[in-house]
Amino acid sequence: MNKQLDTIIIGGGLSGLTVGHKLLHNSPDHRFLILEKENRTGGAIQSHHDQGFITETGPHGFLDNCLESRQILTETGLDGETVKAPLIDFVRYVYLNSRLNLIPQTPAKILMAPLIPLRAKFRILGDLFKAPLEGEPTVAKWINHRFGPALLPFVDAIYTGTYAGDYDKLTIDSVMPGIRSLEKEYGSVIRGLLKKRRKKNTSSEKKRKFRMPAMTSFATGMHRLPEKLTEQLSPGKNLLLNAEVTSIEKKESSWQIASSKGYFTATNLVIALPVNPALQLLKLIDPELPQRSIPQARIASVVFGFNQGETLPPGFGYLTPECENRFTLGSLFSSNMFPGRAPKNHIVFETLVGGRRHPEKLELSDKILTEEAFKDVREILNLPNDPAYTTVLRSKWGIPQLERNYPDLLKWRDALTLHHRDMHICGFGWEGIGLNDMMKSGSQVAESILSSSRPSTEDTAVKGVYF
Numbered sequence: 333m334n335k336q337l338d339t340i341i342i343g344g345g346l347s348g349l350t351v352g353h354k355l356l357h358n359s360p361d362h363r364f365l366i367l368e369k370e371n372r373t374g375g376a377i378q379s380h381h382d383q384g385f386i387t388e389t390g391p392h393g394f395l396d397n398c399l400e401s402r403q404i405l406t407e408t409g410l411d412g413e414t415v416k417a418p419l420i421d422f423v424r425y426v427y428l429n430s431r432l433n434l435i436p437q438t439p440a441k442i443l444m445a446p447l448i449p450l451r452a453k454f455r456i457l458g459d460l461f462k463a464p465l466e467g468e469p470t471v472a473k474w475i476n477h478r479f480g481p482a483l484l485p486f487v488d489a490i491y492t493g494t495y496a497g498d499y500d501k502l503t504i505d506s507v508m509p510g511i512r513s514l515e516k517e518y519g520s521v522i523r524g525l526l527k528k529r530r531k532k533n534t535s536s537e538k539k540r541k542f543r544m545p546a547m548t549s550f551a552t553g554m555h556r557l558p559e560k561l562t563e564q565l566s567p568g569k570n571l572l573l574n575a576e577v578t579s580i581e582k583k584e585s586s587w588q589i590a591s592s593k594g595y596f597t598a599t600n601l602v603i604a605l606p607v608n609p610a611l612q613l614l615k616l617i618d619p620e621l622p623q624r625s626i627p628q629a630r631i632a633s634v635v636f637g638f639n640q641g642e643t644l645p646p647g648f649g650y651l652t653p654e655c656e657n658r659f660t661l662g663s664l665f666s667s668n669m670f671p672g673r674a675p676k677n678h679i680v681f682e683t684l685v686g687g688r689r690h691p692e693k694l695e696l697s698d699k700i701l702t703e704e705a706f707k708d709v710r711e712i713l714n715l716p717n718d719p720a721y722t723t724v725l726r727s728k729w730g731i732p733q734l735e736r737n738y739p740d741l742l743k744w745r746d747a748l749t750l751h752h753r754d755m756h757i758c759g760f761g762w763e764g765i766g767l768n769d770m771m772k773s774g775s776q777v778a779e780s781i782l783s784s785s786r787p788s789t790e791d792t793a794v795k796g797v798y799f
């Protein structure tokens with residue numbers, strides 16, 4: 333096959349599928365083709381059905397507070413298939429000082445809770461007087477400098493739960509650019525947040541009532557999202573599986589793509605890939621790229637199912653900061669979160685192991701991993717009986733780690749796409765790491781292709797932190 337297309341999309345994960353969906357929905361005559369290396373779409377999203385248990389190798393859900401994601405659900409009719417766990421009803425815990433501590437849902441409520449001693453609460457106000465740290469401080473160093481050490485275990489838990497990362501390596505400029513720019517502009521995060529809030533209150537912007545978002549998935553698991561987006565495509569016409577792209581080249585006004593399924597040419601090119609596979613292709617058009625790869629964190633999920641008799645604490649689950657020195661990173665109480673995750677009269681939870689700090693644990697056999705993880709969670713959750721069901725799910729996808737020099741990589745990417753205005757880059761690790769980030773940036777890419785403009789550079793948004 334070698335025909336001139338309007339757009340070629342490399343990657344059939346959520347990012348590439350979002351771009352394809354938006355092109356199809358907003359301009360049905362637009363000729364596009366998604367090239368996907370594997371024999372299935374969905375990338376990191378992979379649900380696991382076994383003996384009546386529904387668990388996830390990759391993502392478990394996304395918050396319903398992103399406009400672009402809600403639009404996609406409405407446009408595909410998936411909004412009628414969602415299952416939701418509202419954050420307001422589902423608590424989380426941090427395992428600290430050898431016990432589970434219930435965590436209030438917002439940073440303000442965390443501060444008010446008796447978990448943090450009064451002296452340490454006053455130290456948090458030190459933020460008002462501390463000069464911004466120079467350079468690219470790590471998250472741990474920056475939090476300690478601005479707010480003092482009392483918040484460190486909670487912040488560690490947040491970055492374990494989102495990046496499976498190490499907050500001594502992740503940098504604040506990369507993972508919280510919005511908060512960092514408030515600090516630089518106003519000299520203090522607290523002052524910056526208050527000024528922003530005051531500005532908002534006095535502006536003509538209509539005040540919307542704040543609502544805590546809900547964690548969202550689907551009755552049969554997260555795989556339903558890529559499955560539905562794929563159902564709308566015509567295989568062979570706008571989707572090719574087992575088609576690994578091996579090279580990209582710009583020739584006059586079109587992109588020439590070589591893949592394991594042949595050569596293709598298109599006016600626009602979308603690289604909808606995680607940072608590392610994207611860099612493999614991008615180095616072909618700019619050998620001067622600032623980094624060949626970024627670190628990734630892989631995790632395994634050890635699933636435990638119990639029959640009648642065992643109970644879980646109410647809520648989503650818990651996370652364990654590194655200072656507690658546990659074998660596991662935390663557990664998700666899957667059968668509490670969404671209905672139908674376990675057979676009748678059973679419960680199921682998924683325990684996470686590995687991450688940026690402990691890749692060596694992923695080398696263990698399934699048997700040892702299960703035994704060690706169970707020893708750990710048995711103590712934490714006080715489980716008297718052995719599980720009725722166990723399995724180990726190993727994601728081959730790593731979570732991109734936004735560490736030192738990552739902002740420079742983004743600057744290089746922006747300069748490259750400014751030079752090649754018909755090339756767009758989105759995907760895992762480029763504009764965030766969550767499913768909502770992928771649906772947002774994929775939607776923006778499709779919009780800019782159809783309007784022949786670059787996505788607008790909005791202010792670096794300050795994202796909410798939900799425990």
Ligand SMILES: Cc1cc2nc3c(=O)[nH]c(=O)nc-3n(C[C@H](O)[C@H](O)[C@H](O)COP(=O)(O)OP(=O)(O)OC[C@H]3O[C@@H](n4cnc5c(N)ncnc54)[C@H](O)[C@@H]3O)c2cc1C
Nearest residue numbers: 343345346347369375376390391392577759760765766767
């Ligand atoms: C273990 C784990 C847990 C997660 N949990 C959550 C969560 O709970 N909530 C949340 O919001 N997010 C979570 N995420 C993040 C979420 O999964 C990602 O944001 C999202 O799936 C990334 O989608 P993507 O399409 O950008 O990348 P991918 O899913 O990586 O898709 C990229 C696709 O490109 C294909 N490809 C690669 N190279 C080539 C090539 N050369 N040619 C053709 N095709 C190629 C791959 O096969 C793949 O299908 C998790 C991720 C992981 C790994």
